[in-house]
Amino acid sequence: MVKQLWQCIEVxxxxxxxxxxxxxxxxxxWIFIGRQLSPRAGFWDVFHVYGGLFTGVLALLFTxxxxxxxxxxQFFPWLTLDVKPLLNDLRGLTRGKLPHSGNKGLISxxxxxxxxxxxxxxxxGAIWFFSDPSNALMWRSYHILFAQVFIGFIVIxxxxxxxxxxxxx
Numbered sequence: 001m002v003k004q005l006w007q008c009i010e011v012x013x014x015x016x017x018x019x020x021x022x023x024x025x026x027x028x029x030w031i032f033i034g035r036q037l038s039p040r041a042g043f044w045d046v047f048h049v050y051g052g053l054f055t056g057v058l059a060l061l062f063t064x065x066x067x068x069x070x071x072x073x074q075f076f077p078w079l080t081l082d083v084k085p086l087l088n089d090l091r092g093l094t095r096g097k098l099p100h101s102g103n104k105g106l107i108s109x110x111x112x113x114x115x116x117x118x119x120x121x122x123x124x125g126a127i128w129f130f131s132d133p134s135n136a137l138m139w140r141s142y143h144i145l146f147a148q149v150f151i152g153f154i155v156i157x158x159x160x161x162x163x164x165x166x167x168x169x
Contacts, residue, residue: 013062017118020055024048025151035136037129049129056122063115075112077104101164110160114153120146 009016030044037049066075073080082104089099089106101107124146128139 009061010065013058013065017055017058017062020051020058021118021150021154024052024055025147025154028147034140035133052122052125053129056126059115059118059122063119066115074102074104074108075115077109098163098166101160107160107163110153110156114150114157117146117150117153121150 027044027048030042031048033041033045033049037045041049066072073082077083077085085103085105086109092099093106099106121143124139124143128136128143131139
């Protein structure tokens with residue numbers, strides 16, 4: 001039963017992470033949370049906090065999914081000092097050649113950095129939520145910084161998806 005549930009979730013993790021991330025990012029201008037969630041908080045504040053905690057769980061599951069069965073070597077090849085494909089892609093870019101996805105090169109490394117950014121957004125948000133009010137504003141500022149980095153990643157990821165579509169033709 002647990003295995004079937006995991007398989008059902010696993011095939012939708014990427015879409016769920018995208019959906020929740022976009023919802024949280026697009027509604028974040030409406031968030032008015034300082035040190036802690038107020039008992040009189042509005043719908044979007046409550047949604048952002050609990051939707052964010054849910055997305056943090058999704059982020060952990062997604063990280064587990066992409067790192068299982070040795071796949072982590074594709075997204076984090078620099079951890080094993082396997083940087084040759086990355087350097088080849090960078091050299092190719094200087095010659096006007098776009099990198100291909102699916103190897104240990106530039107696109108995979110960028111995707112791995114995006115996973116790290118997602119985890120940092122999730123972690124900083126969770127720490128902000130659970131921290132002592134005296135430290136909450138510091139964690140809020142980290143959360144906003146990591147969210148901005150993650151938004152930058154989403155833009156790059158979207159461009160890379162278009163490049164990947166080009167690879168299919």
